[in-house]
Amino acid sequence: MQFTSFPNTAIPYLRNHPHCIMEYNYREIEKKWQKAWKDNQTYRVERDLSRPKCYVLDMFPYPSGAGLHVGHPLGYIASDIYSRYKRLKGFNVLHPMGYDAFGLPAEQYAIQTGQHPVVTTEQNISRYREQLDNIGFCYDWSREVRTCDPSYYKWTQWIFLQLFHSWYNPQSDKAEPIETLITHFEQFGFSGSEDRLLTGDVEHELPEFTAQQWSGFSEKEKSDVLMNFRLAYLGEAWVNWCPALGTVLANDEVKEGVSERGGHPVERKQMKQWSMRITAYADRLLNDLEIIEWSDSIKEHQRNWIGxxxxxxxxxxxxxxxxxxxxxxxxxxxxxxxxxxxxxxxxxxxxxxxxxxxxxxxxxxxxxxxxxxxxxxxxxxxxxxxxxxxxxxxxxxxxxxxxxxxxxxxxxxxxxxxxxxxxxxxxxxxxxxxxxxxxxxxxxxxxxxxxxxxxxxxxxxxxxxxxxxxxxxxxxxxxxxxxxxxxxxxxxxxxxxRLRDAAFGRQRYWGEPIPVYYDNGIPKGVAEQDLPVILPEVDKFLPTETGEPPLARAAAWTYHGHPLETTTMPGWAGSSWYFLRYMDPNNANAFADAEELQYWGDVDLYIGGSEHATGHLLYVRFWTKFLHDRGYVPVKEPAFRLVNQGMIQGRSNFVYRIKDSNTYVSFNLRNNYQTMPLHVDVNIVENDVLDIEAFRVWRPENATAEFVLEDGKYICGAEVEKMSKSKWNVVNPDDMIERYGADCFRLYEMFLGPLELSKPWNTSGITGTAGFLRKFWRLFHQGEIFTVTESVPDKKAYKALHKLIKRVQDDMERLSFNTSVSSFMICVNELTDLKVNQRAILEPLTVVLSAFAPHIAEELWNRMGHTTSVTVASFPHLQEEYLVEDAFAYPISFNGKTRFNMELALTLTKEEVETAVLQAEEVKKMLDGKHPKKVVVVHGRIVNIVV
RNA sequence: GCGGACGUGGCGUAAUUGGUAGCCGCGCCAGACUUAGGAUCUGGUGGAGCAAUCCGUGGGGGUUCGAGUCCCUUCGUCCGCACCA
The missing domain is CATH 3.90.740.10 (Valyl/Leucyl/Isoleucyl-tRNA synthetase, editing domain)
Structure with missing residues (x-):
């Protein structure tokens, strides 16, 4: 394990001044450790054959201008906790982050403002990064990728060329270089639409020809024939044309007949179009769902989509x-x-x-x-x-x-x-x-x-x-x-x-150029050594007067004098292989080194939204299978385990204004008047009580507002809606962190409920986790003094600790983060009652908590005298003997209804328990002289007497 | 219409193999400290009842000594897909 040594400046901070911080000052602590982790490159990861690998991946974000709201980091926090846990368990954990940076919104913005998408994308990325950094994630930022970076999209283009130069051989049931098909034609020709070589979406007639005829074909004729087989191909296809966006969309980008982005009408149109022959993989995409651990709903979506x-x-x-x-x-x-x-x-x-x-x-x-x-x-x-x-x-x-x-x-x-x-x-x-x-x-x-x-x-x-x-x-x-x-x-x-081939060309600017040029009308791939084909500068991000895509505006958009393709790749191109680039992000000679690919393999845990069920998650499987067929990656599937985090909905608050007045009526009195509900900014409401002073300054017209109160308070109405600006229910993680700290925020996000469930955000509950962290902090301090003793703890303290260790271990495998947080609370409550302040308890407790609340854990770990980071500590070993009970309070039930408990030694056998129970006074009273029909004794669980 | 997920206190939720339903937190109630409280700490809190007790996991039925959990049926909510031949 990489040994992270901390700068000497950090050490005297605590031991020489144990009393310098007496209360839990999260602002100072979090800033300090985020800096220390950065300075020490604590989260840097290298291939290490001596340790088992674990690859934990988040679906990378599209950096929009709006920044993150509290819903976005939910999955990131979960994967961060899992990564930290796995590290403590001795795994070499790859946990990277990057940006899906090509795409429509930046370009639409560019068209409106003239601002180059590079500029807005850059701005949005730094905003995202700032917000992510605030939360204290353990990403190895040295591995960051951006799909719009030429050093990245060079390899997106390279993969495109491999697809272009490949066909799907139904006999070997895998992709092969196009040369093997040419050889076949040279030897056997082609026997028409009944030929077994046709795969996927090739439904249209392709006339038969003999080997002899083949050799007599012109270059153009050969190219046209081969186009029917290439996995990336140019063909006439019915496409979803969106006039408002001026581009073609893939099936998964169209929802209910309108574009997913922007909601513009979409029409069917036949066009010459670059497409991906994903249909060749339809059967394998379907069958291999069996070998991966993805949610039933995602698998069902994919089955449905493949149809x-x-x-x-x-x-x-x-x-x-x-x-x-x-x-x-x-x-x-x-x-x-x-x-x-x-x-x-x-x-x-x-x-x-x-x-x-x-x-x-x-x-x-x-x-x-x-x-x-x-x-x-x-x-x-x-x-x-x-x-x-x-x-x-x-x-x-x-x-x-x-x-x-x-x-x-x-x-x-x-x-x-x-x-x-x-x-x-x-x-x-x-x-x-x-x-x-x-x-x-x-x-x-x-x-x-x-x-x-x-x-x-x-x-x-x-x-x-x-x-x-x-x-x-x-x-x-x-x-x-x-x-x-x-x-x-x-x-x-x-x-x-039902699955169709995927439209791949976009008549847009902000995407990867397709590395193809036209030699006398024959499409040919750009030579590998000439990659990347850099996205050119254009005067406007709009189609030309003749309706050609924006790239046609670029000066000298040619390759060795031949015109280059003017459409660009869709958003999903860059995201279909990024998980591979993270393994070796700076490699200039290959998309990733073979040894890195071999070591890191597939993603062990992939967390992201379910909205990608039939888009990204199908394409990334397709490209992975293709690269596998061609011998470039060892795995058949990109991710073994996939979890979809639920959506965090907004919880809107309402005030009720009396019609044609500036008077607001409290929630429960609203029906006494003719009122109109109005959204109010949830950030000036607490526990549904309106902050009247804040309300007066929120909007100028509110300065003179009058209120009809109940119990001296203004109570707001509430409703669960989508989190959006217009509904005034957006909660920003930065505000939460400013007020409660990153550790508290992380815990609360997890505490809300099961990861997969959608739930509304309600800020009031966060005081619970804030209180927990204070209570945890107080275990280590007596009044103002940091006090951790070396004395031997009580058995009860060990029991509380090991109960926690067991819970967290089990919960992590099930990804049940919410129950872990509640176990921490139980444990700290118990330790507080026991007045525990022994190192033997608090040290392992700190390690366990460090996965969830890394800053406070690092601080206390440091105060306990450690000079290395808690991130390189080992997860405490579970000692079952502390959990063993010698007695159990058996619930005694009659006909399944529990009446009372009876404390009995666990060494008693079933028969002995039955005898003891039947002799008890209460039982005799209940039986009232009657004989029980049957007595069921489950050892260590329950006694049921059937009367 | 088809498919998937889910229905538990005022709210978010817990119950690991069928074995004490309601853990933990919010809110609420009471108390302590306070000039004050949107701070902090302590205690209480599923419903009905003074109580013993009774009722209680959307409804109905079943299997079982025992069901929130398994089976059948029905209702409701959310999410996909939807003339896919």
């Missing part, structure tokens, strides 16, 4: 055309119930299959449907559709089946076409009812079920009217029909995913 469904594709031959319509269905067992086929309005066959007489109606319908935004489509859930005039032939019966267009069919899922079975699908049913299409029952429904008025969607029942399937249960029918479909060559068993 795996098993079924089959099925071709319907168009009558009078040589084309077929391919549908995807999870219910091929209902194929005999198909009464029409529905295409998405965007489906590519719509134009060619529509008959002349239907042309006008179809055109009108498609135009209306296409122009609707996603949001409008979601809101207007009315059934709508249009007949194309075309027919397909049923693959089994040969019957003619009409082809319709329906808005309820999504272009982006499956093949954009469905076989409609109205009898067994509620959506098809609604459509059929609307347009009076036949409803053919093919699965038995419960007796009395009217299939004409409601569909039977359940996967239960026997097949009827289904030829070869008749009499089979659904589950059996499914496998039977898929086999049959494949034998007839009309389709094949298939797994479909």
């Amino acid at each position: 795996r469904s098993e079924g089959c594709s099925l071709y319907f031959q168009l009558e009078g055309h040589h084309e077929k319509i391919e549908v995807f269905t999870t219910r091929p067992d209902t194929v005999f119930g198909v009464s029409f086929v529905t295409l998405a309005p965007e489906h590519e066959l719509v134009a060619s299959v529509t008959t002349p007489d239907r042309q006008q109606a179809v055109n009108e319908y498609v135009t209306v449907a296409k122009n609707k935004t996603e949001r409008e489509r979601q809101i207007g859930k009315t059934v709508s559709g249009c007949f194309t005039g075309a027919y397909v032939l049923h693959p089994f019966t040969g019957n003619k089946i009409p082809v319709w267009i329906g808005e309820y069919v999504l272009a982006g899922y499956g093949t954009g076409a469905v076989m409609a079975v109205p009898a067994h699908d509620a959506r098809d049913h609604a459509f059929a009812r609307m347009y009076d299409l036949p409803i053919l029952q093919v699965i038995e429904a419960p007796a009395g079920w009217d299939i004409q008025s409601e569909s039977w969607d359940s996967k239960e029942g026997k097949c009827i009217n289904s030829g070869l399937l008749d009499g089979l249960e659904v589950k059996v029918a499914l496998t039977t029909i898929i086999r049959e479909i494949e034998q007839r060559g009309v389709g094949k068993g298939k797994v479909n995913f």
Whole structure:
């Protein structure tokens, strides 16, 4: 373990002047030790093969202009405590922090003010750092990373190039260099859409070619073919276009049809676009959820987002055309119930299959449907559709089946076409009812079920009217029909995913440049040795007059004379691998050294918000798996254990003004008047009592305010809302620390409740933890004098201490921080009652507390004569013998109801306890001469007498 | 609609394997010290009742000697996803 020696100046501070600070002066103590830790680089961490590693990571923040409120540090405090605990337990703990510094808000601000995002980002970062430093975290700041730093994004670009130069081989089930694919083409060519090489989101047709044809292709043709396989690729894609932000957004950046940042409308648009083939990893992303310890809710979100469904594709031959319509269905067992086929309005066959007489109606319908935004489509859930005039032939019966267009069919899922079975699908049913299409029952429904008025969607029942399937249960029918479909060559068993490839290009300035240039229209990766491609200066952070992204404004935005890509990477690029950079943050030759990667491995504990469930947490898993496939990192998953801290909500306070007056009525009297509730700054309210003087100066118009009081006080109303400026309920950690100290603040945040739970912030409770720290401090002082004795403590004192040690150990593994804080309180209460001031108790107690309240612990540790930091102490060894009891007050219950307690030696056996209990006077009285039916004795727990 | 989380005093919460429900803290009540208290310290505090006692973990049912904890059912709150074929 690294030995941290303290400067000599710190030592006489205490021993020579033991009485110089008599009361707990947190301001002085905290400032002093924060400086000492910094000067001594106490939290610096190096690879150390002699000790087990532990990697504790916080999701790094986006440094916004608003700074931190009390909700933000919750997870940081938890991870800090855990890190300190693990250090005391002998682990070499990597606990870094950095900034996710590229992103939209800084750029929007830049557009409004002309201020360069570098400047505002820098300012926001220093503000964040100041606030973080106040709390006394044990981050190794020498490892800080910023995603906007060229020495960092050089490697983000490098990883992009690896993705660009790789493809996913379904045979080896991993990513490989694109060269292995080229070799394959050179030898075997490509056998078209049935080729097993196609993976992920490659649904569109890629014509087959022979090896010979391949070698005859031009460079451009080869590039176009390979683009269908690269893991980072440029392709036509339906994207979420946000006109207000002037950029494309990924699916997870769109919530309810509007942009997550700013709430602007988003529309579907087909664009040439850089994308990430995350769909190639869909199965592994799903399956490996089994091997990681993440919360059920996050895993469920990811499963939901990936959306795996098993079924089959099925071709319907168009009558009078040589084309077929391919549908995807999870219910091929209902194929005999198909009464029409529905295409998405965007489906590519719509134009060619529509008959002349239907042309006008179809055109009108498609135009209306296409122009609707996603949001409008979601809101207007009315059934709508249009007949194309075309027919397909049923693959089994040969019957003619009409082809319709329906808005309820999504272009982006499956093949954009469905076989409609109205009898067994509620959506098809609604459509059929609307347009009076036949409803053919093919699965038995419960007796009395009217299939004409409601569909039977359940996967239960026997097949009827289904030829070869008749009499089979659904589950059996499914496998039977898929086999049959494949034998007839009309389709094949298939797994479909909801997950789409991720849009990667952003038409914005403040992001990593994509290291690609165009050589005669052929996209090529910038050479590794030329990285990083530095973000250029531009005159304005706006698109060009011709609508090109801001980077097109940069002078000489070229690479060896070729134009460079003008879109930039999305916010999630830099955060998809930062956990790796922390292991070796200053490496100029690699994103991280292989030995560092090997030593630190994966993140042991990752703490962050659940809002990243389907964005960051999916992408970081994807990139990790990719880098693993290509042999760059040893781990398959970035984080073994993930915990989502709950949100801290605001607790707003209200005052009640009488209408058209400047008079305010106290809460319980408000209904006697016509009043209007108004938010009042929670910082001038304590325990719901308004500080009237502060209120008068809060706003000029309040100077003359009058009050209707109750019991001489003005009581405010309260409500739990989101913490936000406009609601005047923001509580700033700096204010809390100024008033109560960082240690107190840390304890209180943890004391609020379980880490994962969302809860409102209520400042009143903090006096409890403040009182605890004073009480703790008083254990070490007699009046004004620091007094810790060498005498031998009472057994009871040892018991109190070891009870605490046991609790904290257990709690740390469960991440139950709130119960630990309460155990500290119990312990200090007990030690105070016992008047304990012995070193043998107080020293280990200080070490245990140091993980939670490091400043006060360091100070007292120092006062006890130590010249090294408490952070390099060892967690006290639990001695169970102090916890052993020789007697136990058995609760004696009758029929499960406890009546009284009986103190009995724990050496007594079950039988002896039973005898002793039955002889007791109280028991005889309760039994009133009757014989107990049964006596249950649980040793050391309870006695239950059944009468 | 589907999925997840959760319902315990006035409030935040605790109860580790099914074994004394309400630990710890806030608030509240009383007292001490004080010119004063939004300071500090001490004691009390689930509800009803003078009391013995009774009731009590959203509601109902079940398993068990024993259920806050397990099972079924129902209601409510929060969070996801949502025409995903």
